[in-house]
Amino acid sequence: MKYVALVYYQEQIINAMSEQQWQDLNQECIAGVERLSASGHYLAGQPLQPTETATTVRVRDGETLISDGPFAETKEQLAGFYLLEAHDLNEALQLASRIPPARLGSIEVRPTRELPPKAAPQKESGE
Amino acid sequence: MSSESAYLDRLYRDYSRRVQATLIRLLGDFELAEEAMQDAFVAAVQQWPVNGEPDNPQAWLIRTGYHCGVDQIRQRSTARRRAHLLLPIEEVLELDEATIEDDSLRLLFTCCHPSLSIEARIAMTLREMCGLTTEQVASALLMKPSTLAQRIVRAKRKIRDAHIPYAVPTHEELPERLPDVLKVIYLVFNEGYSRSTGSSVVDISLTQEAMRLGNELARLLPQGEVFGLMALMLLNDARRDARQDSGGELVTLDVQDRSLWHQEDIHNGIVWLQQALALTPTGYYTLQASIAAEHAQAIRAEQTDWGRIVRLYDALCRRFPSPILTLNRAVAIAMNGAPETGLALLDDIAHHPQISRYHLFHAAKADLLRRQGQREAARSAYQQALLLTNLDPEKRFLHRRLAELEAST
Numbered sequence: 001m002k003y004v005a006l007v008y009y010q011e012q013i014i015n016a017m018s019e020q021q022w023q024d025l026n027q028e029c030i031a032g033v034e035r036l037s038a039s040g041h042y043l044a045g046q047p048l049q050p051t052e053t054a055t056t057v058r059v060r061d062g063e064t065l066i067s068d069g070p071f072a073e074t075k076e077q078l079a080g081f082y083l084l085e086a087h088d089l090n091e092a093l094q095l096a097s098r099i100p101p102a103r104l105g106s107i108e109v110r111p112t113r114e115l116p117p118k119a120a121p122q123k124e125s126g127e
Numbered sequence: 128m129s130s131e132s133a134y135l136d137r138l139y140r141d142y143s144r145r146v147q148a149t150l151i152r153l154l155g156d157f158e159l160a161e162e163a164m165q166d167a168f169v170a171a172v173q174q175w176p177v178n179g180e181p182d183n184p185q186a187w188l189i190r191t192g193y194h195c196g197v198d199q200i201r202q203r204s205t206a207r208r209r210a211h212l213l214l215p216i217e218e219v220l221e222l223d224e225a226t227i228e229d230d231s232l233r234l235l236f237t238c239c240h241p242s243l244s245i246e247a248r249i250a251m252t253l254r255e256m257c258g259l260t261t262e263q264v265a266s267a268l269l270m271k272p273s274t275l276a277q278r279i280v281r282a283k284r285k286i287r288d289a290h291i292p293y294a295v296p297t298h299e300e301l302p303e304r305l306p307d308v309l310k311v312i313y314l315v316f317n318e319g320y321s322r323s324t325g326s327s328v329v330d331i332s333l334t335q336e337a338m339r340l341g342n343e344l345a346r347l348l349p350q351g352e353v354f355g356l357m358a359l360m361l362l363n364d365a366r367r368d369a370r371q372d373s374g375g376e377l378v379t380l381d382v383q384d385r386s387l388w389h390q391e392d393i394h395n396g397i398v399w400l401q402q403a404l405a406l407t408p409t410g411y412y413t414l415q416a417s418i419a420a421e422h423a424q425a426i427r428a429e430q431t432d433w434g435r436i437v438r439l440y441d442a443l444c445r446r447f448p449s450p451i452l453t454l455n456r457a458v459a460i461a462m463n464g465a466p467e468t469g470l471a472l473l474d475d476i477a478h479h480p481q482i483s484r485y486h487l488f489h490a491a492k493a494d495l496l497r498r499q500g501q502r503e504a505a506r507s508a509y510q511q512a513l514l515l516t517n518l519d520p521e522k523r524f525l526h527r528r529l530a531e532l533e534a535s536t
Contacts, residue, residue, distance in 0.1 A: 053285050064303075067241070067242075089289045090300075111289050
């Protein structure tokens with residue numbers, strides 16, 4: 001079986017972190033991915049840019065409707081995801097508008113971000 | 128000093144918008160481009176009075192700004208990450224007029240991108256395209272400068288982080304993307320138009336800014352709908368002095384003093400409209416402008432060609448169905464000698480969510496009922512309209528209408 005693990009948090013909590021706390025969290029994630037990869041459980045994953053960068057695409061009566069922000073309909077539930085390669089937001093929105101459920105619900109398009117480089121291992125004191 | 132600052136003001140007015148638009152493309156960053164542009168103007172003020180104005184001041188400012196921007200990037204820690212974004216200097220030196228003009232269009236399409244909130248699009252367009260300061264835009268939009276500044280920072284961040292392209296849509300994309308830009312320009316116009324004149328403390332006229340943008344767009348992108356929008360704005364603006372009486376009260380179209388309409392604007396509006404109609408297909412703004420032209424050309428309200436207006440609304444409703452247009456069409460049908468049909472059409476849309484709480488729907492219905500002599504029904508519709516608006520001039524207008532109704536008993 002394959003499973004997708006979706007990550008949710010309040011962006012406020014992240015925004016309130018110190019630079020160090022944020023770096024530590026990123027490094028923890030890098031270590032976690034390495035661990036999962038080593039055990040053969042990790043297939044793919046990608047952190048996202050904050051919701052401020054999100055755009056929602058809907059198609060109704062053949063017309064593409066684009067709006068700022070993440071989808072807000074609480075009646076809609078997450079049904080799947082696509083990881084797309086596009087050279088800019090216009091292309092990404094165009095590709096998203098062709099995802100069939102865009103006609104039924106909404107597709108949130110959000111740029112990904114890259115985890116920072118792995119921190120160099122620190123020398124243990126006393127070694 | 129004062130002559131120096133006057134000189135800087137003139138340079139700024141003449142060149143800043145276009146220099147900025149090109150620098151954004153060259154440097155790939157709004158903030159950096161703005162800083163670089165400031166540096167270029169400072170250099171110009173220092174050097175030009177001594178060395179004389181260069182042959183091509185605009186190209187000089189762009190090149191100087193580009194160098195300042197590149198220096199900035201090199202000084203920053205992020206230099207390596209951004210270095211690949213920079214264009215080779217030869218390409219910068221080859222700037223021709225057409226490229227610079229395209230940059231204005233790129234900037235406009237980016238500021239009006241549908242993935243930004245409509246408020247952000249208006250703020251960005253006024254700030255970046257009209258060359259207004261944050262304070263000027265804030266006061267023109269009746270907002271706190273800090274709120275507006277925040278909105279602009281967010282929009283710029285989204286443009287950068289979500290990779291909103293700095294590009295003019297291709298010929299195939301244009302029909303889908305142009306309406307986004309026209310919508311923003313028309314909203315800027317309406318924002319200015321709906322304001323009462325005279326009470327404004329700022330000398331920024333949003334209607335003027337919108338028409339300037341429309342004019343520029345028409346030059347760069349001569350499309351029928353751009354001409355149509357210009358026609359619509361001019362024909363509406365021609366009525367600016369007749370829309371309110373000396374006491375600041377609203378005056379509806381049918382009782383406006385038509386001698387106050389600006390005939391030159393009407394003439395120019397009709398010239399734009401003819402250019403728009405020469406190009407097919409006839410779009411939304413061109414049809415709306417055709418309706419405005421019918422009103423503008425009627426010497427007296429009774430001479431309005433309502434039959435033609437109904438046919439124009441028929442075409443609009445067929446191509447761009449919306450409850451608001453249905454409302455306008457129903458009123459036109461009623462005015463064209465079929466009040467019962469008009470009222471029946473209003474009843475058909477009365478429960479539409481966009482309509483049932485729209486004060487102008489109830490006001491329009493009340494007006495038709497009043498003309499029909501159905502005083503009781505008219506009264507209750509005016510009262511319903513009163514409940515749904517917070518705008519003082521509208522309220523006073525509705526109260527006046529109610530009082531007139533009572534007086535005629």
